[in-house]
Amino acid sequence: MEWLVSKTGSFLNSTAAVFDHVIQVSTGLEATLSPAAIRVVKTIMGNDVLSAGFFLMILGSFYTFFRDLIVQYYYEVVSWFYVSVEVEEGDDCYRWLSDWVAERPLTTSVRHLTVKATWDDEREEGGYYQSTRGDERPRLVFIPGKGRHILYHKGYKINVSRERPEQAASADSEQSRLLASIQKKQCLTISTFGWDISRLKTIVLDAMEESYKKKQGKTTIYTTQPYDSYWSNSSTRVPRAFHSVILSDGLKAELLEDIMTFRGSSQWYHDRGVPYRRGYLLHGPPGTGKTSFIIALAGHLDMSVCIVNLGISGLNDQQLDQLLNNAPRNSILLMEDVDAALVKRKAGKAQGGTNNVTLSGILNALDGITAQEGSVVFMTTNHIRKLAPALIRPGRCDRKLLFDYADEHQIRGMFLKFFLSRSAETGLAVNEPVDPRSYTRKTDNKTTSTSPSEAAAQKEALLKTQGRKEEFDAMIHRLADEITTKLSYKDTITTAQLQGFFMLHRDNPDTILDKIPEFLEELRREREALSKKKSQRKERMAKKKSKEEAKEKKAKEDKERRRAAGEEVESSADEEEEEDDENDSDSFSDSDYYDEVTSISQTLKGLDKDMKEEKKEVKEEKANGFAHAEPGAAPAV
Known part of the structure; x- marks a missing residue:
């Protein structure tokens, strides 16, 4: 030492x-x-x-x-002796491989895992789990975290590497979140020893097949996150039965026929040089089944749904164009409440938000040069008059369909949907008739015929049950007629309100007639409360506007006085912002925009008519002047 x-x-x-x-x-x-x-x-x-x-x-x-x-x-x-496949977040392959890795057992040396709770119906055991307490528990999925991991597949070792980009030091501000969205995306790399790339290709194909197998017979919902320009699989759900959506008589069949004709006419569009796209605008009061119909339609046609949120933070024209062009094939693009999205955009701009989607950007994304061929776009709105005419013209919105308050056909159809399929005692469906001759008794995995005496007794019991069911169905039809008469169209009831009312009394259809007056009174009170709330809001807005106008008037008077006194006056930032807002042609949040455009058009037509009449009068005066002029005299002008 x-x-x-x-x-x-x-x-x-x-x-x-x-x-x-x-x-x-x-x-x-x-x-x-x-x-x-x-x-x-x-x-x-x-x-x-x-x-x-x-x-x-x-x-x-x-x-x-x-x-x-x-x-x-x-x-x-070492990389010289390995083959690898790398995929970035946002690509479909990334989701396939992530799910594939999560379902494979990792080695015990793995120390960093990412856990995710999912609410899918499928469980790890392959069946369905429902606790005895009635609450459904989520399925926990463990995915390899950041770093290198090892798993074994079909006897050979697979290296899994997940790289996560470092986040910005401060993600509190809009600029920091925008900077983080520009950074490199998360990467997943799988590699194996040897120079044979076919193993990795097989893994990717297996992952894709497993993913599509899970989605078979289900409706996939895609969404996007703030500051992201790629689609993420939000949820996968059992498709809603198409017949369960009750619309006005003929409307559902008309829409279904139109979209099926479009999907089978790609060659017709290409031969005639017409852009192969189809747009629909569903407008009407809230709660009339616009979104429900689109989800049910997607399930009926075995299509996915991509929900476009135009009011999301960090979204700009370029990202919107990229989202619509990179939407998964065989999917419906859904833009909900486009009128509210444009209003939120203007409000966000006033508050310093980062949503930079413009009307021209939306129009170019829908039918620009880079627009996706074969796309089916649905837009929904509660106030069609708030939309710009350029947004709903043919070519962007080929069909405009009104989803109004429930009519007699919808009231009757919804009542029968809720109560006709339930039997008084057995709960057998009306559309599933029972044939007593085909009755057999199942014992474990064997099917054995009954004795003649037992068969006769069972046949008699089934006939009695069938008779009771027919009586019950007849009663339901009579109730449907009476309820349709009482819940008339003039009461302005939405299908959502009807559904809530029927669900509340689903076990007592015979007493539902007595509850109708109470239901209508409740709706009347709700409408009055909503109307009162709207009037109060209008009063507050009017007071606020009057205060702002008085403040602006006072500021202008002060400036004029200072200018008269010879003092230098600088234009404020508020005035510049106000000028910018006035010149912003893509902001259509004013509900009277359409009326204003119409009045301007009518005014121009009136001016044109007046000018034509004036020219006509001048010509007549000239003609009369030449006709009555004396010889040698100058014509009257």
Whole structure:
């Protein structure tokens, strides 16, 4: 130990002497360094503790440099003997491979995992789990976290590497979140030993097949997150029965026939040079089944649904165009409440938000040069008059369909849907008739015929049940007629309100007639409360507007007075922003925009008519002047 200390001390002393000698003999260094810096260096080299720390710092730097260099060259050499596949987040392959890796057992050496709770119906055992307490528990999915992991598949080793980009230091501001969205996406890399790439291709194909197998017979919902320009699989649900959506008589069949004709006419569109796209606008009061119909239609046609949120933070025209063009094939693009989205955009702009979607950007994304061929776009709105005419013209919205309050056909259909399929005792469906002759008794996995006496008794019981069911169905039809008469169209009832009312009394259809007056009274009170709330809001907005106008008027008067006095007056930022808002042609949040455009058009037509009449009168006056002029006299002008 003493020998090591002495050797270290002698080495440090010799190093200090060398540095001192170099400083003294090097004229160039003497000229470069100031006298104070030279004294500091001499002080460090003359102190054993400081010189030892300086030496250890240099030694550590050399160690870190050579270690990273060796590790880098090691992986460079090893990579020559491996084949790999890399995929970035946002691609469909990323989701396929992530699910594929999550379902494979990892080695016990894995220390970093990412856990995710899903509410899918499928469980790890392949069946369905329902607790005895009636609450459904989520399925926990463990995915390899950041770093390198190892799993075994079909006898060979698979290396899985997940790289996650570092987030910005401060993600509180809009600028930081926008910067984070521009950074590199998360990557997933799988590799295996050898030069045979077919193994990895097989893994990717297996992952894709497993993913599509899980989605078979289900409706996939795609959404997007703030500041992202790619689709993410939000949920997968059992498709809603198409017959369960009750619309006005003929409307559902008309829409279904139209979209099926479009999907089978791609060659017809291409032969005639017509863009192969179809747009629908569903408008009407809220709660009339617009979104429900679209989801049921997607399930009926075995299509996915991509929900486009135009009011999401960080969305701009370029990202919107990328989203619509990269939408999964065989999917419906759904833009809900487009009128509210444009209003929110203007409000967000006033509050300093980062939503930069413009009307021109929406129009170009729908039918621009880069618009996706074969796309089916549905837009919904509660106020069609708030939309710009350019947005709903043919070519962008080929069909405009009104989803109004429930009519007699919908009231009757919804009532029968809720109560006709339930039997008084057995709960048998009306559309599933029972044939007593085909009755057999199942015992475990065997099916055995009953004895003649048992068969006769069972046949008699079934006939009685069938008779009771027919009586029950007849009663339901009579109730449907009476309820349809009482819940008339003039009461402005939405299908959502009807559904809530029927669900509340689903176990007592015979008493539902007595509850109708109470239901209508409740709706009347709700409408009055809503109307009162709207009027109060209008009053508050009017007061606020009057205060702002008074404030602006006072500010203008002060400026005029200062200008009259010869003082210099600078234009405020509020005035510039107000001018920008006035010149912003893509903001259509004013509900009277359409009326204003119509009135301007009518005014122009009136002016044109007046000018034509004036020209006509001038011509008549000239003609009369020439006709009555005396010979040699000048014509009347």
